[in-house]
Amino acid sequence: MPGAPWDLDASLNELAALAESAGLVVVDRVTQRGTAPHPAHYVGSGKLAELQARVAAGDCDLVVVDDELTPRAQHALEQALAVRVVDRTLLILDIFARRARSAEGRAQVELAQYQYLLPRLVGRGTELSRLGGGIGTRGPGETQLEQDRRRIRARIQRLQRAIEEIRRDRAAHRQLRRRQGLPLVALVGYTNVGKSTLLNALTRADAYAADALFATLDPLTRRLRLPKGQEVLLSDTVGLIAKLPTTVVAAFRATLEELQEADLLVHVVDLTHPYAAEQNAIVHGLLGELGLADKPLLTAINKVDMLLPPDATTVPTPAELGLPASLDTVLVSARRGWGLAELCARIEAALAATMxxxxxxxxxxxxxxxxxxxxxxxxxxxxxxxxxxxxxxxxxxxxxxxxxxxxxxxxxxxxxxxxxxxxxxxxxxxxxxxx
Ligand SMILES: Nc1nc2c(ncn2[C@@H]2O[C@H](COP(=O)(O)OP(=O)(O)OP(=O)(O)O)[C@@H](O)[C@H]2O)c(=O)[nH]1
Ligand SMILES: [Mg+2]
Missing domain, CATH: 3.30.70 (Alpha-Beta Plaits)
Structure with a gap:
């Protein structure tokens, strides 16, 4: 559809990577060009028939759609295809649910899941509902659906309170940190660019890093000593992605808001990704939406080892890679430990400029x-x-x-x-x- 951040293949490759991160095996791809989703079943009628045939023919028990589906379209597709239909949002929520470990991370994911689910509870027992209408909000006339909705709303409220409490805790922690006066440097960037690997390389932390999308849901913060002895806090963050679902953004607002506290952002870029430029634009767009456009920012161009022959032992210069030299850009390889001293020196200089x-x-x-x-x-x-x-x-x-x-x-x-x-x-x- 018009307005996509990049071409069809790239978008589906990313969806496939998301699917694999959720433990799925991709067996087939179906695409259609259009200007707007079909109101009833997302794809057009002809395409729906083709989809039915391919689902029936292939060894397929789940269909993933690279978009956010309306509750109605999702329901219609499931009816027509007789398999589960998952949209991009639900897939991301599923990955988040697998990864979240901390109380806050789990509460945030659960909240996002319920908020996703609530408008999608449809169907069962509407006759009963009409019969019982007017009797009261509870009692024999209430349908399963109404009970489910009420329970979910109550659960959403409990989760919101719990998250609020954790946030207050965090605020207290921040206060403490401010008292210690350690500047905060935050690693930000598209998912899978190597933020956690870089945190590990710089601070000898053991953050979980993996070739999967959204490996990090509970970001670590570690102390880092800069060349001239100054100590700072370095923190990892949840990776960003195109078409980040609004429910997810809302649930993770607190985590993302911590970025407001940062004295310096280090934007980690995976230069080897075929859509590095588009990812870069998406990250800058999201940083703008989060009100972070004016923060001091360094760019760490990562994975440069992949651009060199395997026997290379040092970080190349920007010129060798055909890049313009810039004071705000450092070439690194988190995996090989290249360019880390240079990055630390730049962090130090950038922080000094904020003094x-x-x-x-x-x-x-x-x-x-x-x-x-x-x-x-x-x-x-x-x-x-x-x-x-x-x-x-x-x-x-x-x-x-x-x-x-x-x-x-x-x-x-x-x-x-x-x-x-x-x-x-x-x-x-x-x-x-x-x-
Ligand atoms: N070749 C190479 N691979 C790297 C480098 N840095 C990270 N990787 C790999 O890239 C993959 C993703 O690394 P992570 O550190 O988990 O990436 P992340 O940005 O934290 O990803 P999310 O937490 O999922 O957003 C892993 O397989 C890393 O081993 C590097 O400098 N060179
Ligand atoms: Mg990570």
Whole structure:
């Protein structure tokens, strides 16, 4: 259909990879060109007949459609084909359900599954429902369908409450982390590009990495020490994909929202993928939708080992791969451990660029904050006054909140520094002496 992010084969190849990640074996492919789905059964009538014949002839007990089906179309297709029919959303939800391990991940998947299921509960016992109408919401007149719906709604509410609780917990954790003042660097990117492998290579973590779509559902966060000694937190994320179902996005909003907290995003790209450029565009589109377009971003071009002969031992230069050299782009091979030092150096430089110069007056009762400034920031000048310690220097954005109450601004700060006369241009252009 018009508006597809890439051509038919690429889209079906991705669907096949999703199907394999869900444990299916693909036996056949059927395609049709059209401008809009058929309202009743998604494919046109002629195509439906062909599909029936191929399902009947082949060793096939499931049909996967590369789109989100309306409840009606799904039902009609199942009736016509006499096998289960699964759409792209349900397939992704199934993979998520297989992978989720943490309480939060499982609750989020279950919520998404129920939200998917609710409008699709159709059919059974409508006569009974009419008979019992008006008697009450409960009791003998209630149909199985109504009971199911009520139970699912109640379950959805419970799940939403549980997720809300876990979120509050996370917020508390974030607060704690902010107190420690560690900058947060997040690995983002299309699914299967090597984010978890890169996390493992950089931090010696043992995150699950596999040649499967959505291998990661419960992302790890690990400490990483940068070349000049600064410590940061590096976190993995759930992979992104084209046509990410809205139910899934909604359920994983909390996880994706954590990206708002990141000081720096490292966009991991699989350069060897035939649709690397399209994947790149999809990731940038999704980052925009998540309100992350303005975050500082580095691009780590991964799997470059696959572009070289097997006996190669070092990372190539961008020029050798016909790429323009850029300060925001680093070539790496997470598998071979190539380019990691360079990546760390770039992360360090990018974070330094997010540091700002401040002057704070820390009361003597808050001595540990002075310590924190020394450890996490860069002190340029330090003095002692009656009210406390005055520190001037650079702070990472993650620590700005902690020091906000002690900030000294502009003229007041300068005056306090030495009682000098400073000049400031006024609206009329005259210079005014202050204090
Ligand atoms: N050749 C090569 N393969 C790599 C490299 N990095 C990762 N891979 C492989 O790519 C596949 C996917 O790696 P993962 O680290 O699981 O990818 P991911 O981005 O975390 O994927 P999801 O969690 O599914 O979104 C695995 O089979 C890795 O071994 C690399 O630098 N070179
Ligand atoms: Mg992963």
């Amino acid at each position: 700002s110069t401040v002057e704070v007056l820390v009361p003597y009762s808050e001595g540990r904050l002075v310590d924190l400034f020394r450890r996490r920031g860069r002190v340029l000048a330090e003095r002692h006054e009656a009210a406390g310690t005055v520190l001037r220097g650079q702070l990472p954005s993650a620590l700005r909140g902690v020091f906000a109450p002690y900030l000294r601004h502009g003229a007041a700060a300068r005056a306090a520094r030495g009682g000098r006369v400073s000049r400031r241009a006024t609206g009329t252009g005259r210079a005014t002496a202050l204090r």
